[in-house]
Amino acid sequence: MAEPISRRSFLKAAILAPLIPSLLAACKRADDQKVVNFFNWSNYIGKDTLPEFTKRTGVEVRYDLFADEDEMFTKLRAGARGYDLIVVGDYHIPRFRSLNLIEPIPAESLKNLGNLSPRFRRPGYDPEETTVPYLWGTTGIAYNKRKIKKAPTSWWDLWDPQYKDRVSMLDNVRDCISVAMQLLKIPQTTRDPEDFKKIRELLVKQKPLVKQYSSASYLNSLVAGEIDLAMTWSGDLFQTARENPDLDYVIPKEGTYMWVDCLAMMRGARHRADTLRLIDYLLEPSVAAGIANSVRYATPNQAAQPEVDLVLRKDPRVYPTPALMKQLQLHHVLDSEQSELWSQTWADVKVA
Amino acid sequence: MRKGRGFAVYCAGLFSFLYLPLAVMFVFSFNDARRNVVWRGFTLKWYKSLFQNAEMMDAMLTSLELALAAAAIAAVIGMLASYAMVKHKAFRGRGAYDSLLNVPLMMPEVALGVGILTFLVRAGYELDFTALAFSHALICLPYTVAAVRARLISLQESSLEDAAMDLGATEWQAFVKVTLPLAMPAIISGALLSFTVSFQDFVTSFFVAGIGIVTMPIKIYSMIKFGVTPEINALSVCLLLATFLLIGLNAAFAVRPDEASRH
């Protein structure tokens, strides 16, 4: 009678088997006390930044990446209990605040907040300082010097028919619509549907020239020669240019926007104390300088300036001259109605 | 019947088309160059760095666990379902089950993915490993059902179970001693097929995976989006090898001599 019993237990085992990996996985992901869950853009931190933090404090950092802030927003909204610290663009902060996704970072617990340059304290997009600036940069035009003899000087160059099929634009509502607004001299505060119609038409007019809308893979395409002209974020281009000196960056003559990416603490963060330690760590001068040198974006940390690579400090494309700085503006903080108009216009452009 | 030489040539051509990119991938995984197409020398360094890449290994492990769970669940459920569909006499609603079981196969995965996402979010469930494993099990279900069903139908023809019962066994004993062992190759085959389906699934995982769950295909997708390193070639080759391994397992455990003689 041994046979039937073993068959029966086999069946039982077969039914229980799937639960085992689940249990194992659950244990693995069980709430570790000494960990911070950090969600950030790809290529946006120094190679040794987090390992150094762990070495110093014993706190592990679980580091996850995204390349698309809208995708990131969706995932967070869809029920992401899990992340403690995220990096959010300045113009998105209102959205996160109104949906109650982030918690104010208590300024008293940060020793190094004073290291920031005064320009970044109590900014327009976040007067109550619920977030901490991390890195800032500009949006401009990247081009391949070998393929394009005459350097681009204006945003209109991205609409130039001679570059048909060699252009790429960022897959980002904010960047693309603000460029169109700049070219059409429409202020960002507008609510007029007619204005948005013109913006849409301008962007649709550009579509036959655009080979891809991409926020990250266009860098590969630039290097591979699939495209020669791209709308880009400053630091990303500089990182790529490190190994590909053919690539250059230009801030168009119409001027451009600067944006600030900020550290924000998620509501319901399970590791608040350690998260605050991490934020404080990232505000240290040498750490901030290390990050800035590695990712080639500009650091808002004034105390870090002496340790930033001289080459970068002197490069007006990374740290613009005071004259140019005056021309750079921050994005206007949109309310939900305007936000909707922007999203809708962008969606229409993509569908056209 | 003619030898069909023309056909054979055509098929060779078609297969070359199918395998060309994989062959390219294989060759360039040994290429000592950061960017792909120029051959600069033989190296194994991409494989080395692949195995040292903790995120990659993590994603691989996650996919493996998912696939195991999904395949096991789908195999058990599928077996019970096919048994009822094949062995039991017709009952009301059988046709409906039949159609419904085919739906995941035909459904555009994007619809399934967003559907499950909305459902889980509305219902307040966390998008964790279990949710994803269960979703995968759904996708794998038609495969296990089909595999076991075919086998049960052919077993039906040989009426072995009936013979056992004539000799005095209860349905349960007949099932355990006769049907189950005979159907096992098909169950394993279905499970292996489910394993592969789950392992390489991208679309459903893309929508349903919560934060922190990174499967192999999702990792590759983000690599293609963020910035490709040649490690991706090495990774693809490993995946291919894993596929061949699974096929080998299937052949070893699941092929029955009588299948070949059916034609």
Add this chain to the structure above:
Amino acid sequence: MNRALSWLLSGRRPLASHLLLAPASLWLICFLVIPAAGLIVTSFAKNGPYGVVIWEFGFQNYARAFDPKYLPVLFRTLGFAGATTALCLILGYPLAYFLTFYAGRWRNALLVGLMVPFWSSCLVAYYSWMIVLGKEGLINATLMRLGVLSEPIGFLYTPFAILLGLVYFYLPFTVLPLYASLDKVPRSVIEAAYDLGAGRWTAFWKVTLPLSLPGVVAGCVLTFIPCLGDFLTVEILGGPRYYLLGNLISNQFMMAQDWPFGSALTALLLAGLVGGLWLYQRWEKA
């Protein structure tokens, strides 16, 4: 215990059948039926600020779906799906024919070989195609080396690349049902046709092909319907000009934060699925 299990397995009562099918039903209901229902319900809701769903019901999302500005997307999708299905059929039928009638011992090995590219993850395959098709990719590099080309051809981000990717992925979906159906064609009937004096082509056209029609329909349905929802191919190999329904849907959920509208589009896609299923069932019974 033995008795209870035996009763379950015997199936003398419908209840037993339903109980055995219970786990499967549970799965189908939880992960298929309820989500689909949820989608349909959401499709009538309104989209609020920052993507919050407002439960005020109306047909506005469906009206929007039929807005002329979305029609190009729909037609493009139908076009690509149709072209893919047709190409898969044309390319796949000879393969299925070969497997059935000429492959002999190699049949199983070839079937498996057909599935391997499909199993090793479509992302891997698409990425490999990027290497092959890119401006500095294998084809261009070789042709330029040989002096055939002076300027690389831009294969990527064109309809050609998209079709290539789609056919590559969906070919097994077409070939397998075709093969299954061709396999069932009784050789005796074909032999009879020859005996009656039919040539090879006539025998095929008048006997084999009609008898394999269920497989043709099954293959077409299994290719066309999932292809309608495909978004990955365009994302990786295509470009912004070839936005398909799958991309549109995926965007509503990922970027545009408009779940009600996305649900409406998905519901329409599901309607297509139901139609396809109905067709499939009809032909399967034939």
